[in-house]
Amino acid sequence: MARWQPNASERLVAAALELFEERGYEHTTVIEIAERAGLTKSTFFRHFPDKREVLFGGDTMAGLLAKGIAAAPATATPFEAVAHAMDAVSREAFTPARREFGARRRAVIAAHPELREREALKGLGLTASMTEALKRRGVPDLAACVAAELGALALKIAYECWSDTTDGDDFGEVARRTLGDLQAASQTLGLSGRSAP
Amino acid sequence: MARWQPNASERLVAAALELFEERGYEHTTVIEIAERAGLTKSTFFRHFPDKREVLFGGDTMAGLLAKGIAAAPATATPFEAVAHAMDAVSREAFTPARREFGARRRAVIAAHPELREREALKGLGLTASMTEALKRRGVPDLAACVAAELGALALKIAYECWSDTTDGDDFGEVARRTLGDLQAASQTLGLSGRSAP
DNA sequence: AGGGTGATGGGACCAAGTGCCATCACATTG
DNA sequence: CAATGTGATGGCACTTGGTCCCATCACCCT
Structure with missing residues (x-):
């Protein structure tokens, strides 16, 4: 077992893809992506330099x-x-x-x-x-x-x-x-x- | 004679190019571009959909x-x-x-x-x-x-x-x-x- | 002179992205 | 077992790009 929930990056990618499909890219907030992955905005930007990059990892x-x-x-x-x-x-x-x-x-x-x-x-x-x-x-x-x-x-x-x-x-x-x-x-x-x- | 100073778009392009050369793109603010052209942020975004587009008009x-x-x-x-x-x-x-x-x-x-x-x-x-x-x-x-x-x-x-x-x-x-x-x-x-x- | 029109100014507002510091979970060491 | 270190995270303040809405201004037309 890892310290926190493992695979933070992958969870963020999955959450982002789901939300983009549901609401569209521009109607999805980085905060929403992070929340669905059980994380926060800060952590999102620690894993990806910007919102787009989450799909180009x-x-x-x-x-x-x-x-x-x-x-x-x-x-x-x-x-x-x-x-x-x-x-x-x-x-x-x-x-x-x-x-x-x-x-x-x-x-x-x-x-x-x-x-x-x-x-x-x-x-x-x-x-x-x-x-x-x-x-x-x-x-x-x-x-x-x-x-x-x-x-x-x-x-x-x-x-x-x-x-x-x-x-x-x-x-x-x-x-x-x-x-x-x-x-x-x-x-x-x-x-x-x-x-x- | 036009109503205001003519060629607003072109002035914005020229101002942007100068500032990008002087300070670099990311250290230049849209407000600074507009000011150098004698205009405001609102007017900038009326002529260009975003900051990048000023060089791709x-x-x-x-x-x-x-x-x-x-x-x-x-x-x-x-x-x-x-x-x-x-x-x-x-x-x-x-x-x-x-x-x-x-x-x-x-x-x-x-x-x-x-x-x-x-x-x-x-x-x-x-x-x-x-x-x-x-x-x-x-x-x-x-x-x-x-x-x-x-x-x-x-x-x-x-x-x-x-x-x-x-x-x-x-x-x-x-x-x-x-x-x-x-x-x-x-x-x-x-x-x-x-x-x- | 008075109203229409189109470009501009200004300010409120949201979201992206940055920076800093506190916190927490676990490992290491004494 | 207690103290300490480390790395990932949370939280908050802040700047900037970008949107929206409304007021204002300059000129044209009747």
Whole structure:
């Protein structure tokens, strides 16, 4: 037994998600979240820097992606390195247990501009992290940018697909497939030529 | 002559930019911004929905991009349509007069997470707007996503290049060139093959 | 001259976020 | 067993962003 009720952070996340679903993000007070978790406002801000962050806690994604890219075989192309990172992230962060939570979280975020704003910032962080990791592999700057951008897009799309069902492929498979589809799509947008003769 | 001092919005923007440069974003109060512009807090929030938005006023970009894409020749590929939108936006929004302002604005935004967050959200808006416009041209969903994403990336990079010098190419040229470079880069990241034999 | 209109000023008010100090539960040490 | 230390929590005061409502002012129109 711990000193107080254990898992304060997780209780706060759960309380916040429930209240956001019930009353909406902007009609929910930090004090209300804390009270539902059996805590106080002070404690809330000791666990999260601000109200939005309660839904963006696990900030390990960027690091996992970077490590995954760094750990890819030296012979891997940029896209293959990104795909390698997807697998890493899938094993550590997108466990099957978080699937339903992901769907609820996503719905709440989509409904509130303030939360979408935070999500956008997190997306930039992921992109930057992947870009740096690719550059460290010797990938030229612009190529690293593009690969990271498409990797982040694949993550986003795959997250939607994955969290929308309770069964089916695990996250890694969905993400790899999505990345492949994006790669294929990017071949069809020719700048100077037409798509068909 | 107007009733009161004219150009209230612009005065607020100028005051805010100056104060953010002098004291930093978080050490500047909305009241201070308003006072420097010869106005009050009430009036500030009548012109801008929140403190961040004072640096993101001209919200015409998304519309201009969408119109530019819609106006591209029917035979244009997705990338060409995006390039067409760059030109439109260049003529209407990125006038030479705003070049120095752009550099100062960019420096302030880069220095403060809260502002970068807002910028990230604006970026999502641009991407979404371009994606929709491309879909309306009949471009398949995924292809539209990728083209819009790379278009937004090109805009971002081009904005940095363009605002970093007081002379040189106008925005449209920089953006088109950047888009071409990204297109070329995207061909070098092969998913299944290697870059060289 | 008198009323309409739109932008502004001012103040009350709520919630987010910060800082400081007291408190409590448990562990450690003598 | 008693004293002390430590880390998580509670509570309170305070600043600031942001909202609301109403009074006021400058100008236009009739």
